[in-house]
Amino acid sequence: MNKIIKYVLYDIVRNKIVVAYTLFLLLLSIGLFNLGGSPEKGLLSLLNLVLLTVPLISIVFGTTHFYNSYEFMELLVSQPIKRSKIFMSEYWGVSLSLSAAFLIGVGIPVLLFAPSATGLYLVLTGVFITFIFVALAFLASVITRDKAKGIGIALLLWFYFALIYDGIVLFILYSFADYPLEYATLALTALNPVDLGRVMVLLNLDISAMMGYTGALYKSIFGSMWGIGIALVVMVLWVLVPLMTSRRAFKRRDV
Amino acid sequence: MKNLSKYIVVWTACALVWLLGSPVALGDTLKVCNTCEYHSVKEAVNKAKAGDVVLVDGGVYKESGIEINKPISLIGRNNPVIDGQNSGQIITIKSSNVKVEGFTVQNVAVSYMRDDAAIRVADHENIQILNNTVLNTYFGIYIQNADNSVVKGNVVRGQSTGKIESALGNAIHVWRTDGVEVSNNRVEGHRDGIYFEYVTNSLINENISERNNRYGLHFMFSDGNVYTRNIFRKNGAGVAVMYTRNIRMEHNTFEDNWGASAYGLLLKDISQSVILNNTFRRNTTGIYMESSSRLHIENNDFDRNGWAIRLLASCIQDTFRLNNFTGNSFDVSTNGSPTMNLFEHNYWDKYNGYDLDKNKIGDVPYRPVSLYSMLVERVPPSVMFMRSFMVDMMDSIERVLPSFIPESLVDERPLMKKVNHDNDRKLVQNLR
Numbered sequence: 088m089n090k091i092i093k094y095v096l097y098d099i100v101r102n103k104i105v106v107a108y109t110l111f112l113l114l115l116s117i118g119l120f121n122l123g124g125s126p127e128k129g130l131l132s133l134l135n136l137v138l139l140t141v142p143l144i145s146i147v148f149g150t151t152h153f154y155n156s157y158e159f160m161e162l163l164v165s166q167p168i169k170r171s172k173i174f175m176s177e178y179w180g181v182s183l184s185l186s187a188a189f190l191i192g193v194g195i196p197v198l199l200f201a202p203s204a205t206g207l208y209l210v211l212t213g214v215f216i217t218f219i220f221v222a223l224a225f226l227a228s229v230i231t232r233d234k235a236k237g238i239g240i241a242l243l244l245w246f247y248f249a250l251i252y253d254g255i256v257l258f259i260l261y262s263f264a265d266y267p268l269e270y271a272t273l274a275l276t277a278l279n280p281v282d283l284g285r286v287m288v289l290l291n292l293d294i295s296a297m298m299g300y301t302g303a304l305y306k307s308i309f310g311s312m313w314g315i316g317i318a319l320v321v322m323v324l325w326v327l328v329p330l331m332t333s334r335r336a337f338k339r340r341d342v
Numbered sequence: 343m344k345n346l347s348k349y350i351v352v353w354t355a356c357a358l359v360w361l362l363g364s365p366v367a368l369g370d371t372l373k374v375c376n377t378c379e380y381h382s383v384k385e386a387v388n389k390a391k392a393g394d395v396v397l398v399d400g401g402v403y404k405e406s407g408i409e410i411n412k413p414i415s416l417i418g419r420n421n422p423v424i425d426g427q428n429s430g431q432i433i434t435i436k437s438s439n440v441k442v443e444g445f446t447v448q449n450v451a452v453s454y455m456r457d458d459a460a461i462r463v464a465d466h467e468n469i470q471i472l473n474n475t476v477l478n479t480y481f482g483i484y485i486q487n488a489d490n491s492v493v494k495g496n497v498v499r500g501q502s503t504g505k506i507e508s509a510l511g512n513a514i515h516v517w518r519t520d521g522v523e524v525s526n527n528r529v530e531g532h533r534d535g536i537y538f539e540y541v542t543n544s545l546i547n548e549n550i551s552e553r554n555n556r557y558g559l560h561f562m563f564s565d566g567n568v569y570t571r572n573i574f575r576k577n578g579a580g581v582a583v584m585y586t587r588n589i590r591m592e593h594n595t596f597e598d599n600w601g602a603s604a605y606g607l608l609l610k611d612i613s614q615s616v617i618l619n620n621t622f623r624r625n626t627t628g629i630y631m632e633s634s635s636r637l638h639i640e641n642n643d644f645d646r647n648g649w650a651i652r653l654l655a656s657c658i659q660d661t662f663r664l665n666n667f668t669g670n671s672f673d674v675s676t677n678g679s680p681t682m683n684l685f686e687h688n689y690w691d692k693y694n695g696y697d698l699d700k701n702k703i704g705d706v707p708y709r710p711v712s713l714y715s716m717l718v719e720r721v722p723p724s725v726m727f728m729r730s731f732m733v734d735m736m737d738s739i740e741r742v743l744p745s746f747i748p749e750s751l752v753d754e755r756p757l758m759k760k761v762n763h764d765n766d767r768k769l770v771q772n773l774r
Contacts, residue, residue, distance in 0.1 A: 128669075131729070139731060253732035257717065257724055264721045272723035286726055300602040301722040302648070 088172050091163065095180025098159075099152065105188050108144055112192025126201035127292060130209060133193065134288050137213050138281050141189060142220045143245050149181050149224025150241040154234040174225075174337045178330065182221040186214045205291045212284035215322040219280045220245070222326050226333040229340065252279045269304060277318075280325045287318050369414075374422075375399035383408055383416070383424060390414045398422045398445070406450075411436045418444035418474075426450050426460070426479075435463040435488075441470040450479035452509055459484035459511070460498075463491060471496060481511035482532060489520045493527060500531035502555040510555050512537040516544070524549060534560040535577065542566050550575070557582045557608075558599075561589070569594065580605040580625065589615040597623040605630045606647065612637070619763060622647055628670070631657050640664050641763050648672065649715075653751070655680045663687050666760050667710070671728065674710035677719050679748035685710065689757040697758045708756040711747045713740035 099105055115136060120129040156177065163173045193213055197206040227240040256275050260268055276282040290302075290309040308314040372386045372394055373379065380386040383403050386396045392412040400420030406429045410416065416433075421444065426432040428451035433442060440463075447460040459481035463469045469491040475498075476482045482498035485491055498513040513529035516522055518540040525547035529535040535551030535558045538544070546569035551558035558574035561567070561583040568590040574581050580599035583589060589612065596606035606625035607617075609632065616638045622628035628647040629639070633656040640663045644650035650670040653660070655678030662684065667673045668691045687703070688710075695706035714733045718725050727733050740747060 135729060135731070135734075250732055250735075253727055253730045257727060257732065257736075260721045260724045261717065268721065268723040272726050276726055282727070282730070285730065289729060301725050303602040305726060 088176050091168075091173065091176035092180050092183075094159075095156070095177055096184055098156070099180060099184045104148065105184050108148075108185070109188040109192045112140075112189060113196065116193050116196035120196055120200040126203075127205075130197070130201050130205060130288075131292065133197070134209055134285065137193065137209065138216070138285055139249060141213055141216050142249060142281060145182075145185055145217045145220035146224045146227070146241045146245045147238065148185065149221040150228050150238050151234075152181050153177065153225055153228035154237060170338045171334055174334050178221065178225060181224075182218045185221060186217045189213050189217055205288060208288045208291050211319075212288055215319075215326070216280060216284055219322070219325045219329070222330040222333070226329040226336075229333045229336040248279055248281050253282065256282075269301065273305070273308070277321050280322060283318055283321060283325075287315070369393040369395055371395045371397055373397050373399065374403075376401060383422075387414070387416065406430050406432045408433045409436060410434065410440050410442075413437050413439035415441040415443070416445075417441070418446075421446055421475075423448065431456070431458045431460075431462055433461045435461070435469055436466060438466040439468045440466070441472070442474065443470070443472040444474065446475040446477065448477040448479065450481070452480045452511075457481055457484065457511065459515070462486075463488040467491070470494075475499075476513075479511070481515055482513040482529070484512075484515045485519055485522065486517040487519060488522070490522070491519065492523045493525075494523065495526045496528075498527065498529045498532065502531040502533075502553065505555070507533055507555055512560075513551075513554070516541050519544070523547070530554060534558075535574070536560070538562065538564040538567065540564060545569070546572060548572060552576050554578060558596075559583075561586055565589075568592075573597075574599070574606075576600075577604075579603055580608060580627075582608040582610070583612050583615075584608075584610040586612050587614050590618075591616070591620060592618045594620045595623070596620065596625060596628070599625045601626060609634045609637070616640070617642065621645070622650070627652050630654075631660070633657065635659050637661070638663075641761070642666070643668075643763075644673075645669055649675050652676070653680050653683065654678075658682050660684070661686070664757075664761050664763075665689070667691060668760070672712065672715040672718070674751060675715035675719050676711055676748060676751065679750055681750055683751065685751065685753040687755055687757055688753055689760045690753065691760075693756050693758075695756065702758050704756045704758055708753045709741060709744060709747055709751065710753060711751050712737045713746055716747060 116133055119132045120126065160173055164170065194210045197210055223244050224241050227244060228237045230240060231237050260272065276286055287309060290306050372390050374383055374386045374396060382405060383398055384405050387408055387410055390396050395415045395417060398418045400422050402423045402425055404425045404427055406426040423446040424432055426449045428449050432447050432450060442461060450458050450460050460476040460479040461471055462484040465487045467489045469488050471483055471493045473495040476496065477499050478501060483493055483496065493514060502510055510533035512534040513532040514524055514527060515537045520542050522541060522544045524536060527549045529551045530553045532554050533556050535554045536546060536549065537560045539562045541564040543566045549572045552575040554577045556578050557580065558577035559581045563585050565586050566588045570592045571594065573595045576598045580596060599606055604625065605627045606622040607629045609629060611633045613635045619641045621643045623645045626648045628644045628650045630652045632654045635658045637660045639660065642665045644665060644667045646669040649672045650667050651674045653674055653676050655676060657680050660683045663686050666689045673690060690708050690710060693704060693708045695704040695708065697704055714737050
């Protein structure tokens with residue numbers, strides 16, 4: 088398995104997209120930290136950016152990579168190697184290279200400019216989101232053989248998690264405004280990894296104290312070790328569920 | 343005739359000198375210390391005649407129930423400590439023209455029936471309470487019906503941690519008094535830092551009120567007061583001004599009042615008042631306004647608050663000019679559509695209009711109420727979606743084509759640059 092991961096990584100580094108992605112993130116984070124007055128402001132702007140670009144790039148890159156390495160995978164399938172091993176190696180290769188890019192591009196500037204618990208949460212969220220969206224990309228890729236269709240599904244998934252989901256939830260909240268919605272909202276945020284990551288970082292920033300009664304309530308939940316622990320478990324579930332589903336599909340599929 | 347008039351002048355002059363000088367000239371000094379004639383403050387106070395000075399030297403005096411019922415000065419040298427040992431009120435003033443200065447007064451137990459205080463003034467005028475330290479008491483300094491009194495330079499410090507609101511008294515409590523001056527005090531760890539009820543024409547100056555369980559300053563039915571250059575910090579619910587008129591609030595700092603129900607400044611049923619040159623920093627809500635009318639809110643800084651201003655629909659004819667709004671999560675929010683309030687020449691850091699004619703005033707109006715802030719007002723849990731991309735998009739669209747946000751809340755002439763309140767006098771004058 089290690090050998091396959093090595094080949095996948097080698098392949099990814101060679102096509103330079105990941106290097107460009109690293110440089111893009113690095114430039115962006117250093118720029119944002121130097122632009123905003125306080126490191127906290129920098130973190131906030133970075134958060135918005137991370138939550139928009141990292142899922143997009145992870146999911147698009149994951150999908151295209153999967154389709155581009157079809158021939159390689161076909162070659163491997165003809166060898167006496169288990170299919171799940173091939174699939175997992177591909178997954179590890181992509182997600183590790185993208186998270187390494189993220190760690191260098193965002194992790195190092197955060198460490199330099201805003202070394203705090205909140206910064207750690209931001210980096211952690213970014214890494215989790217990379218893993219989650221690569222898993223979703225692979226899920227989109229195993230659903231259909233058609234590359235264009237696969238990328239379409241991937242983009243739709245990104246669009247759903249980054250934009251549409253929040254709109255739907257806000258609409259639901261507005262429609263049921265007369266009911267106590269505190270815990271329902273909490274559950275609804277857990278159903279979207281992007282929201283979960285955002286809330287986790289936001290509630291550990293100072294501004295959480297500014298959000299009134301509800302903000303204080305959520306802060307008491309997310310500020311505690313318990314809340315963070317549960318959020319992390321949910322994140323792990325968000326990696327595992329699409330990954331296991333797509334692995335099953337890959338194993339059963341007639342390539 | 344000439345002789346007679348000269349005689350009258352001399353006589354009057356003598357009489358005047360005698361009248362003015364009498365308290366000083368006639369007063370004895372009674373000394374209290376371990377080796378003096380008196381060993382207890384109470385004994386000396388009881389022996390003293392009107393106009394005397396009771397001078398207490400350093401040391402610990404375990405006494406309570408000291409009652410001052412004649413015009414004397416009780417003065418502490420070398421920081422004497424009067425320890426009440428939780429056995430009731432320590433100093434009770436029942437005479438006019440009394441001065442208490444330079445003591446440390448400590449340990450008064452909670453008493454729900456009598457509201458025991460370290461120093462209490464009841465129904466007499468011209469009292470001066472200066473430079474005392476009051477530690478660990480139920481009520482600190484309690485003034486009722488004592489016109490023209492001065493409370494200055496005191497430190498009142500209690501233990502509010504872990505106590506519920508009803509088990510705490512106020513640090514400086516003033517009730518039904520005219521022309522009192524409360525200045526340069528430092529109050530912390532009580533229920534309300536400074537409490538004013540039915541107090542008129544008074545001055546609250548340069549106090550620091552922090553870490554109180556409820557309000558840093560609590561104002562009820564108190565008209566015509568001025569408070570300037572105070573600092574209110576980390577109080578449970580900030581500062582409350584209710585049911586009053588003709589208040590001047592200037593150069594105060596309200597900061598770090600955080601929490602589920604914390605306000606920098608809570609205004610309820612107040613009218614015809616001015617709020618100038620204050621700083622509101624890092625509060626959950628900078629100013630919360632309910633049923634408040636004809637207020638002038640000018641030259642204030644609102645920096646990094648959750649809500650800079652919450653203007654409820656019951657407010658009318660309030661003017662907001664030349665304020666700076668920077669780094670607030672929400673600039674203005676409301677629960678309906680307040681009418682006849684004027685926003686003009688404020689600086690909003692979220693403003694993204696342009697200034698073609700270079701007169702430092704934006705050419706496009708700014709709407710400080712965002713759609714999202716209205717949504718949060720209606721559905722508080724939606725605060726979870728703060729800084730979500732969807733929310734930002736919604737707000738931008740609403741700003742371009744307003745349909746939900748109140749039409750009337752708009753700054754037609756927003757400033758392009760932050761107002762520097764000290765240096766920009768010229769700009770300000772031009773705009774006036």
